[in-house]
Amino acid sequence: MTVVTRFAPSPTGFLHIGGARTALFNYLYAKRHGGKFMLRIEDTDRKRSTEPAIEAILDGLRWLGLDWDDEPVFQFARVDRYVEVIEAMLASGHAYKCYATNEELAELRAAAQAENKRFLYDGRWRDRDPSEAPEGVKPAIRLKAPKEGETVINDLVQGEVRVANAELDDMVLLRADGTPTYMLAVVVDDYDMGITHVIRGDDHLNNTFRQIQVFNAMGWALPAFAHIPLIHGADGAKLSKRHGALGVDAYRDMGLLPAAIRNYLLRLGWSHGDLEIVSTEDAIKLFDLEGVGRSASRFDMAKLENTNAHYMRESDPESLIEAISPMIEAKIDRSLSVAETTRLSTGMASLQQRAKTLLDLAVSAEIYVDGAPFSQSPKAAKVLAGSDAGAGLAAALSALSGIPDDAWNEEGIEAALRAGAEVVDLKLGKLAQPLRAALTGSDASPSLFEVAAVLGRDETLRRATVAG
Numbered sequence: 001m002t003v004v005t006r007f008a009p010s011p012t013g014f015l016h017i018g019g020a021r022t023a024l025f026n027y028l029y030a031k032r033h034g035g036k037f038m039l040r041i042e043d044t045d046r047k048r049s050t051e052p053a054i055e056a057i058l059d060g061l062r063w064l065g066l067d068w069d070d071e072p073v074f075q076f077a078r079v080d081r082y083v084e085v086i087e088a089m090l091a092s093g094h095a096y097k098c099y100a101t102n103e104e105l106a107e108l109r110a111a112a113q114a115e116n117k118r119f120l121y122d123g124r125w126r127d128r129d130p131s132e133a134p135e136g137v138k139p140a141i142r143l144k145a146p147k148e149g150e151t152v153i154n155d156l157v158q159g160e161v162r163v164a165n166a167e168l169d170d171m172v173l174l175r176a177d178g179t180p181t182y183m184l185a186v187v188v189d190d191y192d193m194g195i196t197h198v199i200r201g202d203d204h205l206n207n208t209f210r211q212i213q214v215f216n217a218m219g220w221a222l223p224a225f226a227h228i229p230l231i232h233g234a235d236g237a238k239l240s241k242r243h244g245a246l247g248v249d250a251y252r253d254m255g256l257l258p259a260a261i262r263n264y265l266l267r268l269g270w271s272h273g274d275l276e277i278v279s280t281e282d283a284i285k286l287f288d289l290e291g292v293g294r295s296a297s298r299f300d301m302a303k304l305e306n307t308n309a310h311y312m313r314e315s316d317p318e319s320l321i322e323a324i325s326p327m328i329e330a331k332i333d334r335s336l337s338v339a340e341t342t343r344l345s346t347g348m349a350s351l352q353q354r355a356k357t358l359l360d361l362a363v364s365a366e367i368y369v370d371g372a373p374f375s376q377s378p379k380a381a382k383v384l385a386g387s388d389a390g391a392g393l394a395a396a397l398s399a400l401s402g403i404p405d406d407a408w409n410e411e412g413i414e415a416a417l418r419a420g421a422e423v424v425d426l427k428l429g430k431l432a433q434p435l436r437a438a439l440t441g442s443d444a445s446p447s448l449f450e451v452a453a454v455l456g457r458d459e460t461l462r463r464a465t466v467a468g
């Protein structure tokens with residue numbers, strides 16, 4: 001059996017972090033088993049589905065590297081097929097026409113409410129002769145659901161979950177206006193797309209009972225089901241915008257790397273021993289549904305950032321330069337010169353050790369742009385305003401000016417500054433602190449000797465002179 005999974009978002013908003021995790025689990029499960037990962041856009045709700053939302057979802061999935069197989073399936077384009085299936089159910093006696101009016105249904109609903117009961121349609125047209133149909137009323141078509149016994153889900157995450165069929169009413173398959181319902185469409189699609197594993201949020205568990213009844217009515221084999229617990233915020237409440245439940249594009253804007261997000265989302269609900277860092281390549285070898293826990297996971301932005309910092313450190317420096325160059329260029333409003341890009345290449349190995357996000361990295365890399373620093377951190381400003389900053393900088397300048405071009409490297413710079421400090425009988429720090437502030441505008445940067453080496457003689461001397 002070839003495994004076929006699917007991600008089936010409703011395009012009523014952006015691709016949020018919970019949806020991205022569902023997509024990831026489906027993707028990994030399919031890849032692990034050499035199967036297919038399909039995408040289905042559930043756009044039957046015409047009022048709430050939008051073209052920009054579809055674009056945002058496709059874009060978000062592509063950016064996350066969760067490429068799907070085949071063309072996406074759009075539910076709205078398949079209405080004829082749903083109607084065909086409903087007609088087959090009518091013909092086989094698994095569905096019936098219901099002529100109950102809106103007023104009747106409202107009465108039933110009000111009666112249930114008065115007794116504090118859940119509203120269940122009472123099946124008043126289930127066994128009635130169609131000849132009793134009122135004139136001019138368009139019927140809805142309902143599932144003739146089993147009344148006795150139980151419906152059981154053998155869920156690969158939740159275990160066995162059962163409900164008495166008496167708890168489920170005859171749901172509508174086709175509305176009186178001729179539109180098929182979402183619950184029917186999902187089943188027909190899963191069947192037609194050959195889906196073998198339905199992996200989705202456990203908020204769909206209740207839908208699954210009804211969907212199983214439709215599968216059974218059609219005599220179709222059930223797919224395997226795996227309902228994954230939802231993601232909660234750090235405070236344990238269901239994830240909302242307040243907790244950072246943003247669109248995937250927002251995480252991109254925060255400067256997070258797709259590989260880091262994939263790793264973080266994988267661990268948000270799945271575990272394998274105490275593995276924390278799992279590349280997608282490894283995840284494809286390891287992912288299984290046994291490793292998915294039964295309790296809700298908590299979204300933790302700090303952990304996501306730490307995971308990101310790890311992937312920043314591991315990234316190919318050139319890919320980071322490619323990612324941050326446009327950010328720096330937008331800020332300085334011009335292109336980076338070849339010399340500046342070369343400095344970024346030379347300095348990247350250190351810079352990438354210290355940045356949590358691409359945004360951090362872009363800011364810290366600004367030190368290698370001509371004319372920087374563009375601002376001073378409060379600590380750096382304080383150092384430069386100190387009474388002995390001028391003497392320290394002057395000593396540093398004179399020591400650095402004496403370095404010949406071919407000795408302008410970390411060791412040469414360090415040696416010259418140490419010797420220069422001795423000449424004026426100051427501690428090295430008295431030269432180094434103001435020099436670092438002058439070169440970087442900050443008190444947190446890669447080593448001073450490295451920064452000066454990467455900047456080159458002219459730019460270093462220029463910044464020291466300007467600050468002095």
Ligand code: GLU
Nearest residue numbers: 008009010042186200204
């Ligand atoms: N369209 C549903 C949603 O966005 C998912 C349905 C499913 O996975 O079966 O929540």
